[in-house]
Amino acid sequence: MPTVDLTQLYETMSHHMGPSGWWPSDTKSDIIVGAILVQNTYWKNAGTSLNNIKTATQMDAKTLLALSQDDLIDLIRPSGFYKNKSKAIHNVFQWFEDRNWDYHQIWADNRATLRQQLLKLPGVGNETADDYLVYIFDQPDFIADTYARRLFAHLGYEKTDSYPHLKQQITLPKTFTFEMAQDFHGLIDEFGKQYLQHEGDFETSFLVEELPRLQTH
DNA sequence: CTCCAGGACAAGC
DNA sequence: GCTTGTCATGGA
Numbered sequence: 001m002p003t004v005d006l007t008q009l010y011e012t013m014s015h016h017m018g019p020s021g022w023w024p025s026d027t028k029s030d031i032i033v034g035a036i037l038v039q040n041t042y043w044k045n046a047g048t049s050l051n052n053i054k055t056a057t058q059m060d061a062k063t064l065l066a067l068s069q070d071d072l073i074d075l076i077r078p079s080g081f082y083k084n085k086s087k088a089i090h091n092v093f094q095w096f097e098d099r100n101w102d103y104h105q106i107w108a109d110n111r112a113t114l115r116q117q118l119l120k121l122p123g124v125g126n127e128t129a130d131d132y133l134v135y136i137f138d139q140p141d142f143i144a145d146t147y148a149r150r151l152f153a154h155l156g157y158e159k160t161d162s163y164p165h166l167k168q169q170i171t172l173p174k175t176f177t178f179e180m181a182q183d184f185h186g187l188i189d190e191f192g193k194q195y196l197q198h199e200g201d202f203e204t205s206f207l208v209e210e211l212p213r214l215q216t217h
Numbered sequence: 218c219t220c221c222a223g224g225a226c227a228a229g230c
Numbered sequence: 231g232c233t234t235g236t237c238a239t240g241g242a
Binding site for chain 3: 040041042044045048049077078079080081082083084161162
């Protein structure tokens with residue numbers, strides 16, 4: 001089975017697309033909420049809900065936690081799945097509140113089991129847990145989301161709809177910093193929006209010419 | 218009108 | 231372990 005040099009892939013995408021300019025520019029609270037709002041939802045709609053929540057709470061944890069579920073639902077409504085998402089956001093905020101929002105300390109105390117702990121939170125699945133590891137806890141990890149699965153299928157990996165299946169096959173080299181991992185995920189999804197929306201789009205991308213150089217055997 | 222987006226989850230196999 | 235139905239709005 002073909003494999004790809006992830007460092008070469010990242011550098012190629014970075015060279016052609018520039019910095020992804022993604023989540024790292026937002027506050028971590030924005031990311032915590034946004035990662036839930038955007039689940040299977042257009043980012044534009046998730047952004048509307050996020051702005052509603054920001055306006056209502058200034059992203060102050062105690063203010064948000066004091067909202068009734070109905071009030072939170074009204075803020076989330078534009079991005080759908082509002083029952084699940086309101087519950088998820090409330091629970092996740094309570095979880096961080098209980099731990100004093102000390103991301104560094106949380107990581108230091110829970111290195112081995114943090115991912116499993118995050119997965120226990122209702123509304124936090126594989127992708128959101130990895131989003132948090134990469135963008136909240138600053139860990140160099142790989143996020144095997146929909147666009148990543150489509151991309152790696154084009155790069156010669158076995159086509160799969162399973163998050164764990166791709167995740168299992170991809171290990172970022174030790175040389176990847178967490179900033180690179182954050183940017184890499186942003187680039188993959190920006191690439192996906194441009195070249196993986198429809199069947200055949202990939203063939204028009206810059207990666208087609210680069211493919212032979214990226215593949216290692 | 219139909220399809221689906223930066224998933225999660227429970228039920229059934 | 232893996233597949234399928236459900237949750238929901240708004241844009242293409």
